[in-house]
Amino acid sequence: MTTKTPVRPALVTATALGAGALLALGAPLAASAHVGVDSTSTAAGAYTVLSFGIPHGCGTSPTTKLTFTMPEGIDRVTPTVNAGWTIETVVEKLPEPKIDSHGASVVDRVAQVVYTATTPLPSDLRDVIELSLQLPADAEGETLAFPVLQDCVEGSTDWSEPVAEGEEEPEHPAPSIAVTAAEEGGHHGAAAPEHGDEHEASDAAASDDGTARAIGVTGIAVGVLGLGAAIAALVLGRRSRKAE
Incomplete structure (x- = not known):
């Protein structure tokens, strides 16, 4: 049977x-559809390394340049060397000098960090860009946005749209981190790591x-x-x- x-x-x-x-x-x-950011610390006044995940942003067109804009309150940025990219910083004068956590007078700030690809990054690959910086000591409870302009062989994508809590995510959200309370012991006057x-x-x-x-x-x-x-x-x- x-x-x-x-x-x-x-x-x-x-x-x-x-x-x-x-x-x-x-x-x-x-x-991986959006430019995202991870941080080693989110505490106010803390030193942190921000890792930006870079996906395709212009359809199938390779990426040629990435421009990271720093929010107010961040003055010094140390870019991480990344094979395949050249690095430059754009410095701007502060409206008025201020004293940093080390007691030194600060008259300018790093407003932007620009990574330019020596060979365009294909759309089917991603990369990670790391920036070391100190979060503002007075930014507890704030959300800091780090807009990224992604230029490609053809076209560009401006990841700068604000993300509002409780609202639908925009098409091109700016990478952001929520600053938490300062760590016990404080980093306001802490020396550089x-x-x-x-x-x-x-x-x-x-x-x-x-x-x-x-x-x-x-x-x-x-x-x-x-x-x-x-x-x-x-x-x-x-x-x-x-x-x-």
Whole structure:
């Protein structure tokens, strides 16, 4: 007696697993659709390393230049060397001198940091740009926006639209961080971090980015396995139908 295997359940299984594979493949891509920013610290007055994830921003056109604009209250920025990019800073005079946390007089500030690609970054690849800086000591509870102008071989995208809490995210949101309360012990008059501390902060940011990439790769792998299982189920169903 020949056992009949229903074809419809196999098709349903294939469809479901196929859809799961597409979702797994699409999730990491959707997550990288905007220029995002991660920070090693968000405490008011703290030294932090901001890591900006740079995805495609001009359709399929490669990226040629990235201009990062600093919000008021941030005066000194140390860009991280990144292979494939040249770096320059745009300095502007302050309306009036002020005294920094080290007791020194400050008469100007880094208003922008510009990364120019030695070879345009393809649209199917992403990069991470890191900037080291001190968050304003009086910015607790504020959201600091770091607009990024992404120039491409053809066109550009200005990631500068403000993000309002409780409202729908705009098409081109500015990368932002919410400044939290100062850490116990205070950083208002703290000295600049030692080189080892900067390296640890940079390594932490790189580790976070690596973790995000690993999650994305895992999602893709699961999706591919699911798609393979769906195809196998479909083939077995057809074979069983022919054997009837």
